Amino acid sequence: MxxxxxxxxxxxxxxxxxxxxxxxxxxxxxxKRQGDDANHGKEKLPRPVFRSYKPLDESLKDNTLPAAKPEDVSEKVKTQLEASKTHEIIDEVDLVNLAPRKPDWDLKRDVAKKLEKLERRTQRAIAELIRERLKKSGEDLAQVVNAGATDRNINEDDDDND
The missing domain is CATH 1.20.5 (Single alpha-helices involved in coiled-coils or other helix-helix interfaces)
Known part of the structure; x- marks a missing residue:
């Protein structure tokens, strides 16, 4: 309990x-309440300001703002036009930048990495096939490579003479 x-x-x-x-x-x-009651009668209410409305009552016409006058912008326009004029003369025009891209340019860009891998694999496969043929024929690899290099040099010399 x-x-x-x-x-x-x-x-x-x-x-x-x-x-x-x-x-x-x-x-x-x-x-606070007593002070509010005392000041309430003495305190003035804010007066309205008329920007676009024209009151009919004469006592409210004092609260209208004068009509806004537009500024003269001709000087500002002239300075901006003068600033926009370029004095540089371009002699050459890069046609690559002006020409539109082909519709499939993004596809080519995306496939380029895959094509590089395939190209390397293709080169390896070709080299492997050549080695197999040389082994079957029984010729020495070094002799064939030297023969190919001399044949290429002869062809280049012939091209230079023409």
């Missing part, structure tokens, strides 16, 4: 604190 007594005491203490807080808030608000 002692626990019930402590609960009642704590409930009473809590009620006292809440009442004190309510009273304190009421006391703090009282001067």
């Amino acid at each position: 002692a626990a019930v007594g402590t609960l009642e005491e704590s409930a009473l203490k809590r009620k006292e604190r809440l009442n004190n807080l309510r009273n304190k808030n009421k006391d703090d608000d009282a001067p």
Whole structure:
């Protein structure tokens, strides 16, 4: 039963604190409200400013703003036109930059890496086939390579003479 007594005491203490807080808030608000009431009659309300509306009442016509006059922009336009004129004369025009790209340029770009791999594999396969033929024929690899190099040199010399 002692626990019930402590609960009642704590409930009473809590009620006292809440009442004190309510009273304190009421006391703090009282001067503000009295001051608001006193200043309310003296305080002037903001007056409307009419920018595009022309009031009919004579007392409100004092609050209209004068019509805005447009600025002279001819000087600004002249300076911008002079600044935009280029004095550089382009002698050469790069036609590559002017010509449109072909419709399949992106496909070629994407396939280029795959084609490089295939090209390397093709070269290896050709070299392997040549080695197999040379082994079957029984000729020495070094002799065939030397014969090919001398044959190429002879062909280049003939081309230079023409």
